[in-house]
Amino acid sequence: xxxxxxxxxRAPRQVFGYTLGTWVLVLFLVPTAILMLMPxxxxxxxxxxxxxxxxxxxxxxxxxxxxxxxYTRLFEVLPFARFFLNSLIVAGSVTILGVATSAMAAYAFAxxxxxxxxxxxxxxxxxxxxxxxxxxxxxxxxxRTLGWIDTYQALILPAAFSAxxxxxxxxxxxxxxxxxxxxxxxxxxxxxxxxxxxxxxLSGPALSALAIFTFLFNWNSFLYPLVVTNSTSMSTLxxxxxxxxxxxxxxxxxxxxxxxxALLPVLTVFLLAQRYFIKGITLTGxxxx
Amino acid sequence: xxVDVNRSSARSRPSDRHKASRxxxxxxxxxxxxxxxVGFLAFTFLPVLAALLISFTSWDLLRPAQWVGLANYERxxxxxxxxxxxxxxxxxxxxxxxxxxxxxxxxxxxxxQRIPGRLFFRAAYFMPVVASTxxxxxxWRWIFHADFGLLNxxxxxxxxxxxxNWLQSTRWALPAIIIMSIWQQxxxxxxxFLAGLQAVPAHxxxxxxxxxxxxxxxxxxxxxxxxxxxxxFVLVISIINxxxxxxxxxxxxxxxxxxATNTLVFNIYRYAFQFFQMxxxxxxxxxxxxxxxxxxxxxxxxQRQWVHYD
Numbered sequence: 001x002x003x004x005x006x007x008x009x010r011a012p013r014q015v016f017g018y019t020l021g022t023w024v025l026v027l028f029l030v031p032t033a034i035l036m037l038m039p040x041x042x043x044x045x046x047x048x049x050x051x052x053x054x055x056x057x058x059x060x061x062x063x064x065x066x067x068x069x070x071y072t073r074l075f076e077v078l079p080f081a082r083f084f085l086n087s088l089i090v091a092g093s094v095t096i097l098g099v100a101t102s103a104m105a106a107y108a109f110a111x112x113x114x115x116x117x118x119x120x121x122x123x124x125x126x127x128x129x130x131x132x133x134x135x136x137x138x139x140x141x142x143x144r145t146l147g148w149i150d151t152y153q154a155l156i157l158p159a160a161f162s163a164x165x166x167x168x169x170x171x172x173x174x175x176x177x178x179x180x181x182x183x184x185x186x187x188x189x190x191x192x193x194x195x196x197x198x199x200x201x202l203s204g205p206a207l208s209a210l211a212i213f214t215f216l217f218n219w220n221s222f223l224y225p226l227v228v229t230n231s232t233s234m235s236t237l238x239x240x241x242x243x244x245x246x247x248x249x250x251x252x253x254x255x256x257x258x259x260x261x262a263l264l265p266v267l268t269v270f271l272l273a274q275r276y277f278i279k280g281i282t283l284t285g286x287x288x289x
Numbered sequence: 290x291x292v293d294v295n296r297s298s299a300r301s302r303p304s305d306r307h308k309a310s311r312x313x314x315x316x317x318x319x320x321x322x323x324x325x326x327v328g329f330l331a332f333t334f335l336p337v338l339a340a341l342l343i344s345f346t347s348w349d350l351l352r353p354a355q356w357v358g359l360a361n362y363e364r365x366x367x368x369x370x371x372x373x374x375x376x377x378x379x380x381x382x383x384x385x386x387x388x389x390x391x392x393x394x395x396x397x398x399x400x401x402q403r404i405p406g407r408l409f410f411r412a413a414y415f416m417p418v419v420a421s422t423x424x425x426x427x428x429w430r431w432i433f434h435a436d437f438g439l440l441n442x443x444x445x446x447x448x449x450x451x452x453x454n455w456l457q458s459t460r461w462a463l464p465a466i467i468i469m470s471i472w473q474q475x476x477x478x479x480x481x482f483l484a485g486l487q488a489v490p491a492h493x494x495x496x497x498x499x500x501x502x503x504x505x506x507x508x509x510x511x512x513x514x515x516x517x518x519x520x521x522f523v524l525v526i527s528i529i530n531x532x533x534x535x536x537x538x539x540x541x542x543x544x545x546x547x548x549a550t551n552t553l554v555f556n557i558y559r560y561a562f563q564f565f566q567m568x569x570x571x572x573x574x575x576x577x578x579x580x581x582x583x584x585x586x587x588x589x590x591x592q593r594q595w596v597h598y599d
Contacts, residue, residue, distance in 0.1 A: 033413040105325035114318035138336035161328025220421040259424035282484035
């Protein structure tokens with residue numbers, strides 16, 4: 001907190017540029033942060049150990065010797081490259097499809113007057129509170145009837161058109177002042193031009209937040225891909241990890257190597273773009289589980 | 290469009306033009322809506338309606354669905370496994386949400402100060418939120434391992450000779466899943482609390498200090514009320530998410546031992562995709578919706594008594 005100079009009669013003692021109270025807080029934060037990071041450290045550590053070293057007591061954090069072959073073995077026992085590719089294709093397609101179509105629908109709801117608008121929007125709103133588990137059974141039956149089980153379209157399409165994205169972007173578009181479009185309207189711009197040249201460029205934060213969390217949610221999604229796939233070659237990473245657990249239930253080095261691989265891309269992107277994740281959450285409130 | 294209109298109809302022209310432009314706007318609007326609307330109708334809206342119907346049927350997907358009226362819901366009333374599942378889910382929600390939120394507030398208040406390594410701490414607390422639940426559930430299964438797990442090894446070291454069997458114990462499996470979930474969710478609430486705290490005007494604290502209020506009084510009379518709308522939001526979202534717990538229960542314990550960690554969504558999964566009782570599973574899904582709906586409505590109803598918007 002910044003205090004005005006005249007009120008700072010008795011300045012708190014500073015240690016290395018911070019007050020003593022601050023260092024007490026750090027003393028509380030350091031051990032809790034270590035606890036938060038411990039599972040990740042333990043995961044990486046186990047993934048680099050030999051199968052026998054895993055059962056040593058007391059447990060050690062630094063593997064000796066370091067065994068990288070757990071990772072190479074992973075690719076031999078299950079098609080992990082394929083799992084990666086599947087997750088990338090599914091999460092990527094859902095994100096592109098979802099954000100693009102939600103943005104268009106949101107523009108119609110926020111900026112155009114047309115018969116049926118209120119009723120349709122109410123329909124979108126009404127489904128927001130219905131948990132995914134209610135919809136998953138009829139969708140499974142629908143996909144089964146279409147013969148789509150175990151296909152990319154089954155993994156992608158039902159996940160792509162969430163009411164949430166449309167709702168979120170509509171709310172955001174409503175905060176953009178209409179005057180900004182007036183000049184474009186006077187110049188005879190079409191709605192498509194207003195949408196792509198005025199609204200979208202002004203909605204960067206909302207669009208990137210929605211994109212980040214749609215991707216993240218679908219990359220990490222488990223129940224849905226578990227239900228609509230049944231072959232190993234169509235598995236996403238999370239389903240693949242579950243298969244690995246089924247086959248090597250106590251091969252901890254292998255299981256941890258798989259977990260590290262599944263987490264690596266997401267955690268790397270998160271550490272590089274932390275700011276956007278945090279901003280996205282506070283802007284939209286999404287990302288929780 | 291009316292281009293060749295003769296003079297006699299000149300009086301109706303403005304309204305015609307108006308109508309035409311309105312029709313054009315409507316077409317444009319549905320053009321914008323269509324891609325999303327088709328997907329929404331096909332994979333969300335119609336499935337919701339279908340789910341209502343399915344819950345009144347007995348359907349194993351091999352034979353045609355049979356209308357059974359309210360039989361599925363009646364069966365739920367007498368189903369002792371389902372009672373257990375409900376109890377587990379409520380225990381999970383009550384065990385996770387308050388602890389997770391209290392810790393998150395504590396950490397957020399610490400991180401709201403000028404502190405060395407602030408960004409590092411924030412990243413450390415937030416990392417589990419972005420991590421795949423399946424992947425971290427695997428490492429927690431390993432941490433909770435009764436004989437070689439990190440936790441019990443640590444407990445041995447500090448002199449606990451008979452630590453719990455965690456995931457194999459009917460008594461400790463659910464608490465283990467609760468601990469793991471608190472760890473995973475704390476960062477999400479922390480980030481929201483941090484944003485809320487940064488919006489509290491500093492002059493309020495200044496004024497209170499001048500009036501001689503101590504740290505606890507400032508917390509109770511400024512931080513808590515000024516943060517109430519954030520707290521409300523975090524509470525509603527956390528509760529909705531917690532009622533839908535699945536991944537942890539599936540990966541760490543498969544609902545066991547003896548249904549000790551069987552949650553609502555895990556039970557729905559079992560009945561739908563292992564026992565193929567589509568009607569019964571869908572009825573359970575509607576019970577889940579009803580619980581979430583009622584709990585959320587009650588929270589909105591009572592928010593006026595404690596939530597202050599400025």
